[in-house]
Amino acid sequence: MQFTCSILQLFAGTARTSLVVTIGPSARHYSETSSTVLFGQRAMKIVNTIRLKEEVDYETLYKKVEDEVDHLTSDMERQQKLRQREKMQLEKRLKVSEAFLHDLKMTSTMQIENLEKEKHQFEYAIKRLMxxxxxxxxxxxxxxxKIVHLETSLNEKKQQQLESFSTTQILSETTKAHEKKVGELLRQLEEEKSRSASMKGHFNVLEQQLSDAQSSAQFQENTARELKRDLSKVTEIFTNQVHSLEGKISQLMSEKELMYKELKSAQAKVQDEARHRQSLEAEVVRLKRSKTDNCAEESKTLCGMVRSGSGLGSEAFMSKSGNFKETLASQRGTISKIFEEVGLPNVLALLKSEELEVQIHAVKVVANLAAEDINQEKIVEEGGLDALLSLLETSENTTIHRATAGAIANLAMNVSNQALIMNKGGAQLLANIASKTDDPQTMRMVAGAIANLCGNEKWHAMLKQDGGIKALLGMFQTGHTDVIAQIARGLANFAKCESRVISQGHKKGRSLLIEDGILSWIMANSTMFPPSTRRHIELAFCHLAQNVENSRDIIITGGIKELLRISRESSRDDARTLAKKALNSNPAFLKEIQ
Structure with a gap:
């Protein structure tokens, strides 16, 4: 029990511990042997769970809180100035409204007095006219x-005229005079009637003007009352706004004090964390030194074992190489576990980390995840492709270039991803990396990515325009077998897709590969490489030979002999079949053979 407690810490955290269990063959030690074996079995069941350690940068937090406090303070001051400005504007509007109301009152009073005077004048005039x-x-x-009296007198005189003829002449003259007077009186009566009618019309006009003046005075009084009500409302609103602003200002001041207290506590935490970090850094330095010493001792021991040539060393080496696949599987399992626990967005966020080691590990994780078809769609949806292309463009680290190119190569195996890669300038970025790097492994990844893009005839023209084909052929200068194998695979994919499109009648003309001098390269290197690479080169050449437009170039470069060799000596049936088909179906080739 004491031994178990003493080694408990060795199985925790990120420690890598090896436990050797020894037993004795003697029967008398059976109980100890069985307990030791059981202890070993229990120890084998111990599994460490990897957890992402998150560290809080209190300095950054302190700066963030301080910036936020400054921002809130400036915002509060700005709001106070704005409210003060609004208050001044409202006061100015209030003064203007009061002045306008006073002027309106004075004007209304004067108009009412004038109307009263005019009313009295009109009433006096009306009375006089009445x-x-x-x-x-x-x-x-x-x-x-008088007229009635004259008529009666006229009648009497007419009667008298009947009585006395002598008085007839006098009566006639008198009658004419009376009739003349009656006519004048009637005329005067008509004139008086017309004057009376005109006076009545004038009286009606005066009454209408008086009613209009009264209605105008009433309207002005109503307007004055409405202005008073509006002024009271504006004053009330302004008062409420002032009170609310004062409440907000007091609230902001209390929040400022609270944030100041929090800032003080955060500063204290930052200082404590800084001291703790310094102690941890010192501990890390000490552990690194001890680890360096241990590694040196282990390397010396290993060198001694190799020099001695003992069978034990050889068996250990074979055991390690034999367990490589198991290690790779365990690494993928670990990456899958990280993917499940941490989450893809967090892993992709690490691609933008400022620490180089973090970026490298994150790119490797994404590259391994992209190897699985089920993860590719998730990576693209979460913006992983954009992050990889951006990293490929901005980073100067060879390891990042290699891992990023590998991840893009895995994503390029999907047709929908190929369109995204090409439209976002992925081929041009890969070509730039190929022209800059001297690392064979990076070139192998870049060549693999371009080879996968060559498998889609839709992007052949853009791939050539972006320099992808030229970069693919340029990487041949490395002489590295794996790189050349990827180059050959890309050429075979390109030629096969192009041949299929031409045979279907969707395209005509010489091959795009011939324009970059691919035939000379094939003629010079078709028999120099391992069988798998040679097979891809032979397939690329045979597919190029299916296009009649390429016949002249093939004949000029001596390709007839190569076709004959492939048709007879190739180790692949499909290559021999394609070579024979090209030789038998092309009249130009048949003529050269004869």
Missing amino acids: QELEEKEGQNNVLSE
């Missing part, structure tokens, strides 16, 4: 009575 009208009516009545 009196004149009554006098005229009295005169008219008198004239009417």
Whole structure:
């Protein structure tokens, strides 16, 4: 029990511990042997769970909180200035409204007084006109009575005329005079009637003007009352706004004090964390030194074992190489576990980390995840492709270039991803990396990515335009077998897709590969490489030979002999079949053979 407790810490955290269990063959040690074996079995079941350690950078947090406090303070000051400005504007509007209301009151009072005066004048004029009208009516009545009296007297005189002829002439003259007077009186009566009618019309006009003046005065009084109500409302709103602003200002001040207290506590935490980090850094330095010493001792021991040539060393080496696949499987399992626990967005976020080691590990994880078809769609949806292309463009690290190119190569195996890669300039970025790097492994990854893009005839023209084909052929200068194998695979994919499109009648003309001098390269290197690479080169050449437009170039470069060799000596049936088909179906080739 004491031994188990003493080694408990060795199985925790990120420690890598090896436990050797020894037993004795003697029967008398059976109990100890069985307990030791059981202990070993239990120890084998111990599994460490990897957890992502998150560290809080209190300095950054302190700066962030301080910036936020400054921002809130400036915002509060700006709001105070804005409210002060609004207050001044409202006060100015209030003064203007009061002045306008005062002027309106004065104007209304003056207009009312003038209207009252005009009203009294109109009433006096109306009374005077009524009196004149009554006098005229009295005169008219008198004239009417006179007319009646004259008519009666005329009748009497007519009767007297009958009685006395002598008085006839006098009566006729008198009658004419009376008739003349009656006519004049009637005319005067008509004139008085017309004057009375005109006076009545003028009186009606004066009454209408008086009613209009009264309605105008009433309207002005109503306007004055409405202005008073509006002024009271504006004053009330302004008062409420001032009170609310004062409440907000007090609230902001309290929040500022609270944030200041939090800032002080954060500063204290930052200082404590800084001291703790310094102690941890010192501990890390000490552990690194001890680890370096241990590694040196282990390397010396290993060198001694190799020099001695003992069978034990050889068996250990074979055991390690034999367990490579198991190690790779365990690494993938670990990556899958990280993917499940951490989450793809967090892994992709690490691609933008400022620490180089973090970026390298993140790219490797994404590259391994992209090897599985089920993960490719998720990576693209979460913006992983954009992040990889950006990293390929901005980073100067060879390891990142290699891992990023490998991830893009895995994604390029999907047709939908090929369109995204090409449209986002992925081929051009890969070509740039190929022209810059001297690392064979990076070139192998770049060549693999371009080879996968060559398998889609839709992007052949763009691939050539972006320099992908030229970069693919340029990487041949490395002389590295794996790189050349990827180059050959890409050429075979390109030629096969192009041949299929031409045979279907969707395209005509020479091959795009011939324009970059591929035939000379094939003629010079078709028999120099391992069988798998040679097979791809032979397939590329045979597919090029299927296009009649390429016949002249093939004949000029001596390709007939190569076709004959492939048709007879190739180790692949499909290559021999394609070579024979090209030789038998092309009249130009048949003519050269004869």
